[in-house]
Amino acid sequence: MTNKIVIAELTKGTVNASTAELVSAAQAMGGDVTIVVPCTDASVADAVTGYDGVSKVIAVKSDVFAGNDSSGWASALDSAMPAGTVLFLATARSKDVASRLAARRGLSVVQDVVSVDGNNLTSPIYSGKANQTVTVNADTVVSVRANVFPSVESGSSNVVSVVDASGDVKTAVQDVMQRASARLDVSEANIIISGGRGMGSPANFSHLEAVADTIGAAVGASRAAVDTWDEIPHSMQVGQTGKTVNPNLYIAVGISGAIQHLAGMRSSKYIVAINKDADAPIFQHADYGIVATWEEALPVFQNALSSLLG
C-alpha cells in the first residue's frame, strides 16, 4: 500500500492545474508518488515535471485519450501503470474511469474525497449534509475533489518516461448535438455566478455573463431557471439534480436557497447572495449577503470588480 499513483487530469488536451492538488492528497496518504499523464502527445507531460515530491512521471500515450470512452481510458491506463493506490480528480469523466479501473483491478473505489489522514479518507454523503470517514485496508482507487487540497510547489525536474498503450474502446460518438459553449463549465470553474427565477427573464442572464467575463467565472442556474426558460440549458443547473460544484467563490443571484440547490453548492469556500428578500434561506449560508434587487446591486458589483481588476 505504499505506491501512490496520481492520474493527471486532462482538460481539453492539457494538464489541469488541480493535478498539483492530487499530489499533496497522495502525500497525505503517505508513500512514493508517481504521476501518470494520459495523453495523445507526450509533450503534454512537461506540465508536471516540475512538481515537487514526485519520484516518477509516466506519459501514457494512446489515441483513446482523445475520446470519452471510459473502458478505453481504464484499459489503456491499467496496461501502463504499476500497482498501488490510484488518485483521480473527481470530475464526471474521471470518476467513471476510476470506477472502471478499480473494477479491473478488483479494488474498491472511494469518490469525492475532501480530507485525508493516512488510511482514513473523508467524503461528503447525503449531498453534503454529513461526512463519512472510511478506513482503507488495501490499495484503493480514489477520486479527490478540486479546490480542497493545497497544490504542491514546483521546482523539481523529473524525467518523463513515455509508454505507448492501446485501449479497449466500446462506444462510439455519432454526433455532437450541442457544442460546449465557449464559456467555462460550472464543474471546472473556480468562481461561479448563478441566476435563479429572480432574474426575471433569460435575457437578464447577460448581466451575469458580464460579471463572469470580468472575473473569469462560469455561469450557473437554479432548477427553477432551467425549467422555466428553454434558453437556460440543464448543463448550467447546480444542485441535487444538477451539478455538484465546489468553487472558491459562488455568487447566487435571485436564488432562494432551496435545500436541493444548497446540495450542489454548499461546500463552496465563499458564498455571496444577492436577493431582495431578507428572509431567503440562502442568506443563512452566505458569507456575504446583499439584501437588494439584482437590478440595484449587480451594476455596482460589476463596477467595483472592473475598477479592482480592470
Add this chain to the structure above:
Amino acid sequence: MSTIIVLVKQVPDTNAKIAVQGGRVDLSTVKMEMSPYDGFAIEVALRHKEATGGTVTALTVGAAGTEKILKDAKAMGVDNIVRVWDDSWSELDSNALQTVLKETIQSLGGTAVYCGKSAADTGAGSTGPGLAERLGWANASNVIGAEFGDAVTVSMPVEAGVAKVSVPLPAVISCDKGDFKPRKANVKGIMMAKKAQVELTTASAPESTVVVASHSMPAAKPAGKTFEGGSSASEVVQLLRDEANVL
C-alpha cells in the same frame, strides 16, 4: 428479446434532516425512499422494453425492509422484483457490491442494465461503470436521452458538448434526469404491486477492504455578514479581495 435489469437502492428521503449520534448517522426517524435517479432509470428501462420487447427486472441489494422500493418499481410497471441479501453482510464496499451485482445479473441473463447516475446517499456514481467493467460490457453515464435498437443510442455530456453516443449491447447505462419523466403508478399497478412476490436471492461477496470508521456533521460555517441595499455591493467586492482573498 431483451432481459432488462434496473438497479434500485433505498436511501433516506432527500428532504430529511440528517443527524449524527455517537459518530454514526442516525436514520431511525428518517423516512426511506427510492434514490431519485433510480426512478429515471426505471422509466428508461420500461421504454427499452416497449421498443424491443422483453422483460424488466428491478433489483436491489439490501437488507430486509427494502422491499418497499421494489414494490414501487413494480407499481410503475416492471415485470419482476428481486432482492439480494445475506444476513452476514452489513456494509458492502464497492468491490463487494459490484461483485454481488455481477453474479446476480449473470444468473438472471441480463442483456441491458440501467441504474441511477449516483445514489442520493453516496453521491458516488461508481456502480454503473464498475459493474460494466466487471461484466466486460460497455457503459455510458449521465445519460439524458436514449433510443433503442441493436445498440442503445444515448445522449450524454462529453467534453465537446452533448453527444449522441452509440452503446453496443450488452451495456450498463447510468441515468441522469434528462428528458425522462418517470411515469406515475396507476391504480392497477399499485394493486398488482401489493400482490407481487419479492424474489429473494443471495450471492457471494468478498470481504470489504473499505470500512466505515465514522460519520460527522460538516463543520458549521461562521455566521456571514449581511448588507442592505445595492450600493453595499462595492463593499462586498472589497471584502472578497481583502478578507476572503478570492479575487
